[in-house]
Amino acid sequence: MNRLMKSGALALVAAALCASVAIAQEWSFTDAAGNTVTLDNPxxxxxxxxxxxxxLMQFGIEPVGVFTDESASDKSLAEFELDGIEVIRTAWNQLQPESLLALDPDLIVTEWWPRTDGYSGGDQMGPEGQFASVAPIIGIEQGGSVLEIIERYGALAEALGADLNAPEIVADREAFETARAAFAEAAAANPGLKVMAAYASEDSLMVAAPSGSAELQDFTNWGLDVVVPDAPEGEYWSVLSWENADIYRTDVLLLDDRSGDDMRATVDAQPLAARMPSVAAGQVGDWPAWWIRTYGSYTAELEELTALIESAEVVTE
Known part of the structure; x- marks a missing residue:
């Protein structure tokens, strides 16, 4: 082989190697915790x-399997049909690698909680955990803003092939923007209205710290006056006995609705709750706590909250 032919052959080999490397790095995504997943193929x-x-499903990306535990609300998936999707339900921290391995996943998508540096799915979920041996793991950040969370899922869905400009997605996004504008207008039109979000049990009232809740941060940013309790640094709650439940004088009480209407019944059955101005005035609504992940569900919840804000009166003066 002469020198010219040898050079041409080497060039072809180099080009083939470059093409191989390019294909090997064809799909890549960096999650909120800074972990990059790179796969040979999407x-x-x-x-x-x-x-x-x-x-992901709101953008047309349908998983082959879903895992969930008692930390999550069924409301997240209520708007979707799950026919043909394997659903694995466990107690918290009881998910086993074998259950996921049986689904033969190319990728596991979960959520990363920056306050605890933990991942939804248990202690072994995350890039360094046991489940990473089943498939690469991406964690979408839970915190800051529900709208930002939705947009992060949109970015991942787009990387997976979704068209974010599809008519149905655009319509959902526009409906949300209309609902958000109406919410902000209602908050501005009812100055002085103070709102508290809480989890109620038979023994105590746990007042939510807005800094730990993406939706409460959204509400605050859009003009709602949400009480900031005296909670320990980095904690999600300030825990009050029912005897002290009226320490924060607020006009509207929003109750964690992840488990349905059970919490409203708990408050109704607690005689000391009547000392709270919001409860005495009947100004009690739902707090969609930590479960909203779609434009559609956010629109519905904002519309309900807007109606409550518009009808509520300041009763703490």
């Missing part, structure tokens, strides 16, 4: 935590 078989599944 993932096709996705297994997702229930909230993550909702975040």
């Amino acid at each position: 993932p096709e078989r996705i297994v997702a935590f229930s909230s993550s599944a909702a975040g």
